[in-house]
Amino acid sequence: MVIKPPRLQKGDTVGIVTLGSPLAANRINEGISYLKSIGYEVVVGEHVYSASGFLAATPEQMASDLMNMFENKKVKWILPARGGVGVEGILPYLDFSIIAQNPKIVSGYSDITILLNVLYEYAQLITFQSLLLIDFKTNTPKYNFDQFFHATSTVTSPWQITNPPGVALRSLVPGNVSGPIVGGNLTSFVGTLGTSFEINTDGKIIVLEETHEPINTVYRYLNHLLLAKKFDDCLGIIMGECTNCQAAYGKTYTDLINQFLVPLGKPLMSNLATAHGRFKATIPIGATVNMNTYNRTMTVMEPTVSP
Secondary structure, eight states: OOBOOBOOOTTOEEEEEOOSSOOOHHHHHHHHHHHHHTTOEEEEOTTTTOOBTTBSSOHHHHHHHHHHHHHOTTEEEEEESOOOTTGGGGGGGOOHHHHHHSOOEEEEOTTHHHHHHHHHHHHOBOEEEOOOGGGOSTTSOHHHHHHHHHHHHOOOOOEEOOOOTTOOOEEEEOOEEEEEEEEEEHHHHHTTTTSTTOOOOTTOEEEEEEESOOHHHHHHHHHHHHHTTTTTSOSEEEEEEEETOOOBTTBOHHHHIIIIIGGGOSOEEEEEOOTTSSSOOOEEETSEEEEETTTTEEEEOSOSSBO
16 A cells, blocks of 8 residues: 655645755755745755765765655655756665655656655655756746645545646547556666666556657667566556657657557557656656546546645
């Protein structure tokens, strides 16, 4: 049975961690100031401002910051500063039994989705592909905040994962399936294949998105997932955006979906506003979702937080 973290309320404490690449201090401070301005308390991990090349700190140090946030009784929401390389390096240093005993809201996207899916797989914790600290600024669309705070603050169900107005979901292969939803960044998942932390798609609905990759590289990654049998037993596929992904050899992202994924015959939708795009739907990793391609809906069938 999945573990649902306690719901988020104004005045709660947010724990800021950096778990991959470093982030400039002014960007960190901008996000912290915004969080405080909307009514949240903030505590900062020891290595949030650190920088050591392309990593913020050693994997052990970043993992220690994360575990400290799980063990801090005041912290209700763990918010990574950004994604970037290195997130997978912290995984061997996490204590999943402690995490399961101290459930918190954890959000993020990009490489952070490796962590989100591992927390669901190893600690049975529902997590959220959604906001990072870098998104807490004045020009972030209201839609992004509305999606996140609805998913993490209300205990009513069912509720819909919806695109912003004027952005239509596309139904490509018919089907109506229900199951836990997993997924996130395509590149990140390919990097974990063959490890004990690779994504488990058996009996799951999988959502994928990508950014800043040419389409021939996106094909390579999808084919790698196919050869690793990650599409064999999944219930359905939801393709998010491929943000700033350039066409290659005359083929676009839409072409790739139609020519590579449609023939798999799995219920399939595309054009979900996700992660690296300007608009970010909140995906509750591990929650049971109904995917109905006939009416182009994604319905979360259970509360994703506890009272």
